[in-house]
Amino acid sequence: MDSNQQTKWSQFLSLIVVFFFWGFVAANNDILIPVFKKWFVLSQVQSQLVAWAFYVAYFVGSVIFFIISLKSDILQKFGYKKTLAVGLCLSAVGAFLFVPAALAANFWFFLSALFIVGLGFSVQQIVANPLAIKMGSPETGAHRLTLAGGINSLGTTIGPILLGIILFGMGNKEDSQPKTDHLSKIEIVKTEYLTHKNELSQNITELQKDNQDDPAKVQEVIAKVEKNISSLDTEIQSIDQNLSANDSQVDAYTKKLGEIKEKSTSIQYPVGFVKEHLKQVKMPFIGLGIAFILVAIFMLFSKIEDPAKEEEAAIETGSTKFSILKYPQLYLGMLAIFIYVGVEVSIISNLPALLHTKEFGGVLEHNIAPFVSLYWGSLMIGRWSGSINVFKMSKTMNTVMKFIVPFIAFAIIIFANELSGKDVSSFYVYAFWILAFIIMSFIGGKMAGKTLMIFGIAGVIMMILGLVYPDKEIAKYFFISGGLFCSIMWPSIFDLAIAGLGKNTGKASSFLVMMILGGGIIPLIQGWICDFDKTSPEGIMGITWTHFSYVIPIICFAYLAFYGFLTPRLLRKQGIVMGETSSAGH
Incomplete structure (x- = not known):
């Protein structure tokens, strides 16, 4: 590909709509969880099956795609945009299934619909990421993927707010204000x-x-x-x-x-x-289904070009004796991706249950959306901040922008919630966590291992403080800040895991994508701990079991810090020196 080729913006802008969908739906799961828990009379661990159905679909879809690819190169045979259109149509089927699921008021029907949406997303993930990179010069590929990740995070921020309005109506500022002052x-x-x-x-x-x-x-x-x-x-x-x-x-x-x-x-x-x-639940998914179909049609008739087959053919195929065990950075990285996605999802999936407890103010379902939006918005803050490194600018301007951009993203979160009618004045204190994130970003720099280690340690500290801090109005923000410190972990882990794999990078990438499965498993484990509140209402160590369940994120962040510390050393022994990392989301 010509290194001087300009980004095909008209094509790329249509593609990043897909990234928005991924974020929009994934974040909406966290609004559906307390709603389903209430009306289907579920335990906390049962309610986490919402996340399980969605993220297990990624694993199943990736495995199916990998097995088929062993016999035939799907992307070369059918083309990128046709395969992407198939993934969009599959997600549309799942979205439309929310209609009969709502009419039947059947929890398992809803899970099946979410699974099919996720299955379509797995196909889209496999296609859209490399396609975004190849829509122009290779040198600006990371720029495009980072921008797409930022759009993904915008979807995770706006999604909960819109779904909250649809399900519960516009907010009441007086109702959403703390009443215990x-x-x-x-x-x-x-x-x-x-x-x-x-x-x-x-x-x-x-x-x-x-x-x-x-x-x-x-x-x-x-x-x-x-x-x-x-x-x-x-x-x-x-x-x-x-x-x-x-x-x-x-x-x-x-x-x-x-x-x-x-x-x-x-x-x-x-x-x-x-x-x-539950009748209102189907409305946003009908809209999503229609949007999926329209984007799929647009893709099919667009001028989006498949990467040249000659270019693909020129890439040497990997060893037929490829073994994961030959690459410690890979198999440890697979576990890191599993844990990273798991902790990112688990913190927020169990947050509504935590906020519903007496010690955290007994927040009801209709007032949960702002907190979900703030958590996913924290990932947007981190990813927008990380994307600054992609642009060429003076060192002084880079430093200035790293202070400005996170607070612009924070202002968007506040403004969007204010528009929904919610009182979020209590969120202003979160600026201190954003400042801490900025400082740690400077310490981490652009090195994947160092950044991952520092942010992993920060995550451990924040979760511990959330467990022990006496003022629960403040303690909840320590947990929510997990979103800030998760925000840049995906590219850091990915870069470390595939370093030095050369011809086997494609195979390694497919195994890493399979590990998104963690988003369906770790929330179940944390939810299982939460349910001890039913049999042991006295709690443990002076706090509820739901509160105590946040020891799971501590363990997760500790492993991620360990992986960030260990892997660069493993790579150096292999003669591999890591360069800079980008900051795209998954």
């Missing part, structure tokens, strides 16, 4: 009782309008809900007569509230009632 401990507990009572009362109002289900079943459920409301009223009256309660009495009221909530979450609502609450 300047309240005593017993007053905070009373507020939580009243919040749960209002939620149950709203359900009764809606149940009384239910004309889809068996009236006897509806009355049976109303009786159960009213019984819980009666229990809440009894405790509220007791609190009103005991506003000077000591800490042990406050703990007793809190424990009782937990028992009542446990009964509330175990109520099986009538199918028609559940359908009514």
